[in-house]
Amino acid sequence: MLHTLLIEIGVEELPALPLLNELEQIERKWADVLSGASLLCAFEFYYTPRRLVLWHREFPALQPERVEELFGAPVDVAYKNGVATPAAEGFAKKCGVSLDAIGRSVKGGKEVLYYRKVHAGQPSETLLESMIQTWLSSLSFGKSMRWGSLSESFIRPVRWVNVLLGERLVDMQLFGVRSSAQTYVHRMHSFEPLHVSTPQDYFDGIEAGRVTLFPELRRQKILSEFAKLSAREGFEIEIDEALLGEVVAITEQPTALLGSFDEAFLRLPPEAIITSMKEHQRYFPVFKDGVLQNRFVVVSNALCDDFSKVIEGNERVLRPRLSDALFFYENDLKRGLCTQGLEKVVFINGLGTLQDKIAREEQIALGLFARYGAQIAAQNGKSVEENEALLRRSVSLAKADLMSEMVYEFTELQGLMGSYYALALGEAPEVALCIKEQYLPTGEESALPSTLLSALVAMAIKLDTLMGLFSVNQLPTGSRDPFALRRAVNGLVRIILAYRLEFDFVEVIESFKGLYAHDERFISNLRSFIQERLFGFYSVNPSIIEAVLGASDEAALPIERIDRKIRAVHAIVSSDGFAERFSTFKRVANITKDLDMSTLHVNESLLIEAPERALYEAFTVVCAGSFEGYEERLDALFSLKPQLDAFFDGVMVNAEDEALRQNRRALVGGIYQALLYVADIKKISV
Secondary structure (H helix, E strand, C coil), rough: CEEEEEEEEEEECCCCCCCHHHHHHHHHHHHHHHHCCCCCCCCCCEEEEEEEEEEEEECEEEEECCEEEEEEEEEHHHHHEEEEHHHHHHHHHCCCHHHHHCEEEECEEEEEEEEEEEEECCHHHHHHHHHHHHHHHHHHCCCEEECCCCCEEEECCCCEEEEECCCEEECEEECCCCCCEEEEECCCCCCCCECCHHHHHHHHHHHHHCCCCCCHHHHHHHHHHHHHHHHCCCCCCCCCHHHHHHHHHHHCEEEEEEECCHHHHHHCCCHHHHHHHHHHHHEEEECCEEEEEEEEEEEECCCCCCCCCHHHHHHHHHHHHHHHHHHHHHHHHHHHCCCHHHHHCCCCCCEEEHHHHHHHHHHHHHHHHHHHHHHHHHHHHCCHHHHHHHHHHHHCCCCEEEEEEHHHHHHHHHHHHHHHHHHHCCCCHHHHHHHHHHCCCCCCCCCCCCCCHHHHHHHHHHHHHHHHHHHHCCCCCCCCCCCCHHHHHHHHHHHHHHCCCEEEHHHHHHHHHHCCCCCCHHHHHHHHHHHHHHHHHCCCCCCHHHHHHHCCCCCCEEEHHHHHHHHHHHHCCCCCHHHHHHHHHHHHHHHHHCHHHHCCCCCHHCCHHHHHHHHHHHHHHHHHHHCCCHHHHHHHHHHHHHHHHHHHHHCCCCCCCHHHHHHHHHHHHHHHHHHHHHCCCHHHCC
């Protein structure tokens, strides 16, 4: 028999971010509990700031019966001369039955004692209390709290519990609260409990009580009201999805309202205003023709006919926030971009201060400039000397805004505020851009530095952090990467590939290793770490990456070349008919696995069989060819399949004559060596 099941856990206001961070796991964890109780079925999960709700349209009234098969000792051990031994008696005791009830079965080719035990399913009503307790205790919201005299903790105090199986209240106690057939509606509608005797009473009652239970409906209502405001006022509302999720989580009856602030605050950089509004007040900024306006949108949870007081209150709260920001901004401009004080700020134990880090970054940046300075000059039209001066200035000022009051208040604005200060104080636009883009890219979807000059600044910062942390053995672990070193490598690779830089990681690390105290494992550890990141960087068959890296110079990591090889091999492996061609070349790899590739030589006079002469001639044509890229080279080599098949079918490679044998193996080895220039194909799995 199936019933509806409604579970509502009423709480004091839930903090949005911990709830949203756990949101993806909440349903999965309930499904795990259901599965563990053999009651898995479809359900829906809803939330508001004051409730967590699970809704089952069809929930089993009874667990299915469970069959347990028990196997005992072999019969010839359990019985001796027809008399039961302790092994038989022990098995019967374990099964909870008499010896007469024990049967026999065959297991592993032997006749053994056997008993089939049927466990009747329990009524689901008797299981719900422990199931819900298990579910709630599994939820991970970060910090939790205790209240009253309870020893249990939860994200917020639980105030009511309502569990209806069909139309029957399930009696239970959670966090010291006894279940009751009641709920609570929007506080501004009523403080009194609402009695509900059926699920329909519940859904109708909270809707009438001005609670929009379904998060998606709250989201749609907010966006609909945003659209109406935009159409009426002729502006655009910047919709930050993360912020929108927070607002959905903290409202039960959302209403979008339009507020404003003094135009004088528009003297602030737009990001400073937007950050202040979003972080402190959860306001949405407003733009017109791409320009920030002195208006904002707030989503209220209030119930009233006249929202003017709500708007006025939000405007009053925002004013001192922006006043503080303007005060910080003007003070920072008076102070100017200055790194004084950074010599007292420790970067990492063993790596000195932030001033020391700047000095290392400058040396790395200049070392990179020696490689790519001509490319920068070609890109921006300035002389090499001018660009070098801009690079030095950029690196020297990149971290100056860390000493500013604005960045102290809003740490996420570091770099960005420095660029605004640089422009306001008359620094070159190129310097301001380098400061602004110094941390890019910040993630997989992040933009890259927009010029090669600013890219060099970003690369220098990432390289110093990477090499510095490895030099003091602050290596990431499987679960922890507090200094975002994996992201640093990914960022470096993205920049290198975007600007098509000839960049060998090992060579670069060798060039700058003198800046750090390090042991003999320094370079090998870094090389292994960078290789590991390449496996996560590409969405291809991992064996392709292994094959390309296995074919490279043992010490080198030329990223741009590795990238072209990986893409070429992936294209070939993904092509139609590759598996059939590949079997032939796997045989090539197997035949040559013991060959010394450095001493290969084919003696044409020893090519006495027609198939081996045909193969040699075809291979000679391929070797003489000119190829645009690695994919074309591989295509040409794989086109040797017919000649190779004829060779393997018509020629005895391991001939008795040693000279013939070595010559034939050298011929096959030469083909493998040509493939090895791109990838070690024996490592590819298809």
